[in-house]
Amino acid sequence: GEDVEQSLFLSVREGDSSVINCTYTDSSSTYLYWYKQEPGAGLQLLTYIFSNMDMKQDQRLTVLLNKKDKHLSLRIADTQTGDSAIYFCADAYGSSNTGKLIFGQGTTLQVKP
Amino acid sequence: EPEVTQTPSHQVTQMGQEVILRCVPISNHLYFYWYRQILGQKVEFLVSFYNNEISEKSEIFDDQFSVERPDGSNFTLKIRSTKLEDSAMYFCASSGFTSTDTQYFGPGTRLTVL
DSSP, X not given: OOOEEEOXXXXXXXXXXXXXXXXXXXXXXXXXXXXXXXXXXXXXXXEEEETTOSEEEETTEEEEEETTTTEEEEEESSXXXXXXXXXXXXXXXXXXXXXXXXXXXXXXXXXXX | OOOOXXXXXXXXXXXXXXXXXXXXOOTTOOEEEEEEEOTXXXXXXXXXXXXXXXXXXXXXXXXXXXXXXXXXXXXXXXXXXXXXXXXXXXXXXXXXXXXXXOOEEOOOXXXXXX
16 A cells, blocks of 8 residues: 655754655655644644645745655754654545545654754 | 634543544535544544545444534544554544645544553
């Protein structure tokens, strides 16, 4: 079946940029999403990118998509301690027309003051 | 801003008991979903629901699971006879007018089966 993979942990200093990476296998992906999960909370939509785009910028967030390599990244500029959370990459599985999302295992971002 | 709500936030039950997890999707959304996240594991798709019927379900969603939209606002997930391995965080999500619209998630219900 289709799969999404992420590295498990990233630690950065406050003020640095963070880059969280994700790879996916779905050849017919339509949209790719980034969700944020703070401790004990639900999944908060951060941003998304349509599969025919290469890049999307939204304030401190930059999403890069390399469709050939099936690689997605999320860059957070000027990372703050409040950005500490788990970040999930999710693929809107293109072969399903029901909206099914396939999630990566999540990357825990630790921001040190 | 409209949001998806879920109740209860935490449910503790004995193995073999039935549980019903409740969700109120965003008003005027047409597509509804349940996902679950076992502690330390990926968020997994369970089921999608549109036009009062299941449009897709995963292998996890066996005969012990059912979903219902009883009154046009609530969306429920029932587990008929809970097992220990059903312990997880269950997330409800809804999306707007097409299946490719962005899904908005509720805060989750933590189910603990003893």
